[in-house]
Amino acid sequence: MKPNWNHIVGEHLAVLRLPPEREIEIVEEIALHLEGAYEDALADGLSEAEAEARAAQSYDWRLLECELSRVEIPWRPPIVAIELIERKGGMRMESFIQDLRFGVRMLMKQPGFTLIAALTLALGIGANTAIFTLLDKVLIRPLPVEQPHELVTFVRDASGDPGIYSYPLYADLRDRNEVLSGLVAYFQRPFSLSDGSQSERVTGQIVSGNYFAVLGVRPAIGRFFLPEEDRTPGSHPVVVTSHGLWRRRFAADPAVIGKAVSLNNYRYTVVGVAPSEFTGTTRGTVNDVYVPMMMQAQTGPGRTGFLGNRNAGWLRLIGRLKPNVSRQQAQAALSLLTEEPGRASPSASGGKDSGKFANRIFLMDGSRGHTDRVSDLALPLKLLMGVVGFVLLIACANVANLLLARASARRKEIAVRLAVGASRWRIVRQLLTESAILAALGGGAGLLVAYWFTRLLLGFQQQTNFVPRAFDGSLDGRALTFTLGVSLLTGIVFGLAPALVTSKPDFVAALKEDTPGRGGRMRRLGLRNLLVVAQVALSLVVLIGAGLCVKSLRALQAVDPGFEPAKVMTASFDLSLSGYDEARGRQFLSELSERVGRLPGVEAVSLATITAFSGRFWISGATPEGYQPQPGERLAFDFNAISPNYFQTLGARLVGGREFTAQDTVDAPRVVIINEAAARRYWPGQDATGKRIIRGRGTEFAEIVGVVRDGKEKGLTVDPRPVIYLPLLQNYVRDQDLTLHVRAATDAQTLLAAVRREAQSLDPQLPLYNLGTLAQQKDGSLYTERLAAALLTLFGLLALSLAAVGIYGVLSYAVTERTRELGIRLALGAQPRSLLKLVVGQGLVLVLIGLAIGVSAAFTLTRLIEKLLFGVSPTDPLTFVSISLLLTAVALAACWIPARRATRVNPLVALRHE
C-alpha cells in the first residue's frame, strides 16, 4: 500500500503550529517531494517497504522544523487568519463572520471585563427600553387601527382638549361633509357589569354604529355593530367586549358570543370581542365594553333625550380624512357646515362658553386618538427619557474607558496586525465588531433589566387608581426594535473612539518598545480623562434633577391639606348604575352609614359626591345675595354634596357655624356651607354665616350655616377656590357615584374589609371601587411627582455609581502605568502622603472640571422641569451645593482606593516592573 505522505509530513510539522492554510500548502508540497522520491525508488527496483524507508530517510525532520521555524511565522490564530481572509478580498460575509468569531473569542478571554461592560450597558439599555416603552405606550404609538395617520380628532383649540358635540350635530357633520371618509362619535362612561354572579365596575364607550368600521378594526371573534343597530333608539341591546375583559371575565371562551350580560342593570347580548391591542380611542384609558349609540338612554337613569337634543354636548368626535384632503381643508369645510342657519353650535359642559367656540371646528392629528388624559404625563416622561439617555451615555463612557484600558493591553497584538499589513479600517472594523458584540450582550441583558423596570413602573401605577391606565407593563416588538437600535448605536458610540485611538498607525512604536510612547499614552489618557469629566458632568445633571424633584416632592408632602388624609378610608359606589331609584337609594345610604358607623374603630362616617384628590370637579354657578358681579365675571364655584359629619370625618376645622345635621332634610330650609375662600371673596371682613346664596338660575335662597377652613382637596398645588357644600339630604344625586368616607380611630387601612362586608351585606351586587385611604388618593394625585422623584433618584444613583466606577478605573489604570515612577519616588524618599496627594489630586482635577461643566449644564437644563417643581427653584442653591458635595465625596472615595495602592508600591518590585 502507498504510504500516506500527507499524513506523515503533517505529523512532523504539527509542532511548528503554522497557520492552517499555510500548513496545508507546505505539507502538500513536501509530501509530493517524498512521493517523488518514493516512486523513483520503486522505479529503481526497490520493494515498497524499502522505497518508503529511503524516501522517509532522505528527510531530516529536525532540520526541516528548524529551517521552517526560521522562515514561517508561527500561527497567532486571529491575526493570520484575518490577513488570509483579507487577501481573499475585502468585506465579504466570511470576513464579517471571522470578525465575529474573533470578537467572541477575545471577549471570552476576559470574562471579567466582558461581564462588567455588559452589565453596565444592560443597566443603561434596560432603563432606556423601559422608559421608552412607557413613553411609547402613553404618548407615541399610533392607535392600532387602519391608517391611523388619516384620523383627525375634533378639539377645542391647540391645547388638545376635546370638543364636545351633540348627537344631532354629529349626525349632520357625518352625513353632510365631503371631506371625511368617515366620522365616529363616542362617549366614555363607567358601567356596572354583571353576568349574574358578580358585578364589576368597568369603563366603556357608547359608540356610533360606524365606530369600528371607520377606524378599521376587526373583531377578534364575533362581529361589530350592524347598520340596523344604529337606527332605532333602544331596539338592539348588543355589546362588544374588550379582549382583556373577555379573557378576564369569560376565560377567553368563544361561547361568549350570544351570552347575556347586564350593564347598568340592563340586559345586553355579547356580539363580538375587540382585538387585544385595541382599548378605545381615548389615550390613557382602557375600555372594556362598547355599546351602540342607540342604547344611550338605557345606560343610566336621567339620560333620556340626549340623542335628539341639539344643546347637549357630550360626544367626542374622530374623523377619517378622505385621500388628498388636508386637515386645514377639512377644518374649513366642517366649520362651514356648522355655520349653516338652524344648526346649533357644539356646546361645552355647562355651556359656559359655548358662545366662544361656537361654529369653530378645530382638527388635530388623530393618529393617537384623544390625548387629553395623558397630556400631563408628556413632560415628565420626556424628561425621564432624557435622563435615561444621560444614564446610557454615562454607561457608554464607562465601557469606552474599559475598552481603552484593554486596548493598551492589546497594543502589541494590534501593532503586529498593522505591521503584517492589516489596514487601519480593518482594525477599526474588528474593534467595532467586538463593541457590537458587547452591545448585543448588553442589549440582551438589558431586556431583562427593562422587564424588571417595567414591573417596577407597573407596580407604581397600580398603587394609585388615579393614573391613566396606559401602561400594561409588557415589552413588545416596538420595545425590542428600540432595544436593538439602541444597542447597536451604543456599540458604535462607546466603541468608535477607542477603536480609532487604538488603531492609530503610530501604535507600531509599541512593537519596538514594550512600554507605550509617552505621547501615545498621554493621548489615550487624555481621552479617558475626557470621558471621566463627561461622566461626572452628566451624573451631576441627573443628580441635581433628582435632588430638585425629591425636594419638591417633600415640599408637596409637607403641604397641609386642611384635613387628615391618613385617617380617612374611602369606598365609592354608583347606585344609579345598579338600578336604584331615589327612595331606595336614600334608604341604602342611611342604612350603610348607620351600619358602618357602628363598626368598632370607626369614629365618624359621611358621604360625598366629590372625593378629595380624585381630580374630579363639579363646577356650577351660584350668586351670593346682593353681590353685583363685574362685567364678564363668572360666578363659578366648586360644588360638593355631603352628608352630616363630613368635616368631622375628614378632620377639617369649621371656622364658623355648624356642620349639616340629620335635620337638614328636604322639608327643612335650604342650607349650604362655604369655605374661607368663598367667604373672603364675597363677604370680605364679615361673618358669612347667616348670609344667603342662590344656586344657578334658581330663585330659592339657601342660607350659609357654616364656614370651613380652606382645604387642598383639588390638589396640593392648587390654590383653594371658592367652594359651596350642599347637604346630600336636600340634594340627592341621581346619576353620579358617591363615596363613603370613614374616619378610623387608628389605621384607616384596617377598616377596608369590614366596610366592604357591610356594603355587600346590604347589596351583594353593588360594585365598590376606589377602596383605600385618602392618603393613598393623595399619593395618587402626586403620581407624576413621585414617579419623577423616584425614577430620577434611581437613575441618579445609577449614574453616580457608574461615574464612581469610571473614576476608579481611570485612576487605577494610571497608578498601574506609573508604578515604576511611583516606586522611584518612594525610593528617593517621597512620603506616602505626598503620593496619596499626587494620585488623589489627579482624580480630583477631573472631578472638579466635570462638576464645573455639570453645574453650568444643570443651570440651563433644570429650567426645563420648572413646571414639575413645587416650592423649590430650579436653581435651588442648597440642592446644587449639596449634590456637588455628594458627588465630590463619592469621587474622592473612588480616588482613594487606587491612591492608597500607589503608596504601597514596593520600590524594589516597581523598579523591576515593566
Add this chain to the structure above:
Amino acid sequence: MLDKEVKRGSTEMLILALVEDRPRHGYEIAKLIEERSDGVLQFHPASLYPLLYRLEKRGLIKGTWIEKAGQRRRRFYKLMPEGKKVLNEQRQTWADFFAALDRVAKINPA
C-alpha cells in the same frame, strides 16, 4: 565534494538559476541539482523547501499551484525580476571568485 560552506552559499544561486528559463517544482529542482552535478551537489530536501519559502518571501521567486490534466497539483516556482537581478549579481560574484581562484591557484572551472 565541495566544502559545506561553499555549498550553502551557492545554493541560492543554484535554485535561482534552475528556475531561470522556466518554472519548476521543488522535487524537480532537487533532482536537477543532483543530476546536473552528477551527484556531487546533493541538496538536502529538508533545507530546500525552507529556502524556497525564504526566497519567495524576499520576492526573488514566486510559487504558484498549477494543476495539469490527470496529475495532482504541484507548486511551480518562477523567477521574478528581482530574482533575476540577484542571480546576475551572484553569478558575477562567483565568476569574480573563480577568476581570482584561477589566477592564484591555477584552477580552471571551465
